[in-house]
Amino acid sequence: MSPEKGVVLTGSHFMLGDQACAEGAIYAGCRFFAGYPITPATEIAERMAERLPPIGGQYIQMEDEIGSVAAILGASVAGVKAMTATSGPGFSLMQENLGLGFMMEVPCVVVNVQRGGPSTGLPTSVGQQDMMQARFGSHGDYAAIAYSPSSPQEAFELTVDAFNTAERLRTPVLVMMDEVVGHMRERVVIPEAGKRPLLYRRLPSVPPSQYRPYRVGEDLVPEMALAGGGYSVRMTSLTHDELGRAVTDTATQAVLLPRLLRKVSEHREVYEQYELRHAKDAEVLVVAYGITGRSALGAVELGRTRGVRVGLFRPKTVWPFPADALLRAARSVRRVVVAEVNMGQVALEVERLLAGKCTIVRVTSPGGEVLAPELILEACSPERAPKVRG
Amino acid sequence: MTRIRFAGFGGQGVVLSGFILGRAACLHAGKNAAMTQNYGPESRGGACSADVVVEDKEIAVPVFAQPDVLILLSQEAANKNASWIPGAKLVLIDEDLVHLEGEDPKILKAPFTRMATSLGRRIVANIVMLGYLTDRSKIVPATAMEEAIRDTVPPKTIDLNLKAFRAGLAVPGAG
Numbered sequence: 001m002s003p004e005k006g007v008v009l010t011g012s013h014f015m016l017g018d019q020a021c022a023e024g025a026i027y028a029g030c031r032f033f034a035g036y037p038i039t040p041a042t043e044i045a046e047r048m049a050e051r052l053p054p055i056g057g058q059y060i061q062m063e064d065e066i067g068s069v070a071a072i073l074g075a076s077v078a079g080v081k082a083m084t085a086t087s088g089p090g091f092s093l094m095q096e097n098l099g100l101g102f103m104m105e106v107p108c109v110v111v112n113v114q115r116g117g118p119s120t121g122l123p124t125s126v127g128q129q130d131m132m133q134a135r136f137g138s139h140g141d142y143a144a145i146a147y148s149p150s151s152p153q154e155a156f157e158l159t160v161d162a163f164n165t166a167e168r169l170r171t172p173v174l175v176m177m178d179e180v181v182g183h184m185r186e187r188v189v190i191p192e193a194g195k196r197p198l199l200y201r202r203l204p205s206v207p208p209s210q211y212r213p214y215r216v217g218e219d220l221v222p223e224m225a226l227a228g229g230g231y232s233v234r235m236t237s238l239t240h241d242e243l244g245r246a247v248t249d250t251a252t253q254a255v256l257l258p259r260l261l262r263k264v265s266e267h268r269e270v271y272e273q274y275e276l277r278h279a280k281d282a283e284v285l286v287v288a289y290g291i292t293g294r295s296a297l298g299a300v301e302l303g304r305t306r307g308v309r310v311g312l313f314r315p316k317t318v319w320p321f322p323a324d325a326l327l328r329a330a331r332s333v334r335r336v337v338v339a340e341v342n343m344g345q346v347a348l349e350v351e352r353l354l355a356g357k358c359t360i361v362r363v364t365s366p367g368g369e370v371l372a373p374e375l376i377l378e379a380c381s382p383e384r385a386p387k388v389r390g
Numbered sequence: 391m392t393r394i395r396f397a398g399f400g401g402q403g404v405v406l407s408g409f410i411l412g413r414a415a416c417l418h419a420g421k422n423a424a425m426t427q428n429y430g431p432e433s434r435g436g437a438c439s440a441d442v443v444v445e446d447k448e449i450a451v452p453v454f455a456q457p458d459v460l461i462l463l464s465q466e467a468a469n470k471n472a473s474w475i476p477g478a479k480l481v482l483i484d485e486d487l488v489h490l491e492g493e494d495p496k497i498l499k500a501p502f503t504r505m506a507t508s509l510g511r512r513i514v515a516n517i518v519m520l521g522y523l524t525d526r527s528k529i530v531p532a533t534a535m536e537e538a539i540r541d542t543v544p545p546k547t548i549d550l551n552l553k554a555f556r557a558g559l560a561v562p563g564a565g
Binding site for chain 2 (some may be wrong): 012013014180181184185186187294295298299303369370372373
């Protein structure tokens with residue numbers, strides 16, 4: 001499936017991160033957006049409202065964020081690539097139906113342009129406080145996939161990738177932006193339609209009479225019949241068997257749940273992305289994502305001018321965390337600094353992975369502004385005791 | 391690298407000024423630019439500012455505290471940004487709207503709003519200011535700025551905006 005010519009806004013633009021995210025969705029073939037506008041994600045809804053109707057898509061302003069996810073799940077089951085976008089307060093409301101999406105295996109993309117919390121917190125200022133919510137926010141065990149762009153260009157690219165991952169693995173995928181990346185303008189280069197490969201869920205390879213909705217082969221991803229296409233589409237939030245029938249016993253659960261987790265963990269090549277800078281000879285490694293990846297790059301560049309052998313590990317996919325890549329990058333460093341605009345969330349994962357291997361220091365922030373490169377660099381010096389900053 | 395802050399109140403075209411400069415730098419002058427903005431909940435009248443980083447190489451950090459160039463379009467903006475004046479290399483003010491104590495050769499003044507009014511529309515004061523900024527700072531060439539203005543303003547107002555830009559470029563004094 002490749003987008004029609006004239007639909008994709010190709011070329012170079014000086015564009016907001018939020019708008020680049022919307023353009024990424026359109027590039028990927030998204031033709032349905034349901035949402036409830038909220039700062040700092042409003043410009044995504046605004047852009048989709050403007051862009052979708054003339055290209056045969058639909059924009060619906062929903063009554064709330066619970067309905068927004070319900071609507072995109074429905075659109076996707078009917079065969080249309082669908083997205084919603086929100087910020088922290090709306091993301092909380094979305095958790096219930098996100099779980100429904102994981103359980104029914106419905107491809108879709110949910111964007112969270114993070115601001116400071118908890119609750120309505122800091123509506124117009126930056127935060128990265130929803131990273132653990134992205135991982136564990138909905139109830140039950142599930143494997144979240146979350147991208148985190150550091151620039152408007154990446155907001156475009158990773159939104160395209162999020163759709164591809166969602167379609168390839170039949171699962172909701174999260175794009176965890178932040179207020180600064182969303183509200184920042186930079187050059188965004190959008191390739192010709194079809195230049196970036198696009199994926200679409202695998203449709204049934206058998207006639208309706210032989211179709212078993214949740215039968216899987218080796219890759220653990222079931223073929224997906226579209227609602228209204230002549231196949232029996234049976235989906236439920238309850239534990240279900242291969243036929244999509246609710247069977248709430250331990251044996252069925254013991255087949256379903258491990259498969260849902262393995263479907264993600266065994267396909268790292270589909271979604272795993274990270275960036276290394278100056279990491280080869282690094283004695284200190286800074287781990288940072290989203291807008292803090294930019295502060296961290298500033299810290300690394302500043303440190304290198306002062307003779308500090310510091311490098312950067314920037315996960316573009318924060319969940320599942322690129323664990324092996326971090327272990328390789330940190331093999332010969334003596335100190336790892338985890339910087340994020342929260343009180344220590346992804347730091348927990350890094351600490352778990354590198355426990356006992358090196359000194360791990362957190363640079364945290366209650367939110368509201370971007371971390372200064374100087375503050376991150378200060379944490380790179382060996383004199384500093386490993387402690388949690390307030 | 392040059393860090394530029396435009397500060398004024400909502401409705402003065404502060405954000406549009408930053409947008410045009412960033413667009414000129416990154417789409418018409420072969421440089422990189424990053425723009426961030428600050429504003430209150432009001433759409434008009436509240437304090438607002440736009441920060442632009444212009445750089446030949448990749449921009450690591452798109453935000454900053456201390457600007458190199460500070461453009462002050464209201465007294466409130468001047469008061470709010472007073473602490474950044476000593477560290478700035480160049481400060482431009484609308485002389486009819488902003489009063490700063492003392493003389494300093496890096497503080498340059500022109501009557502942007504009055505000049506715009508005499509051109510027929512007060513609303514192009516920010517474009518007059520962009521002309522003045524282009525001439526005094528040399529951050530991007532005037533031709534790149536003119537292209538960005540053409541791309542950005544409503545088609546019917548291109549001539550007026552270019553006239554405003556050139557009026558700002560031509561303000562006499564040290565260039």
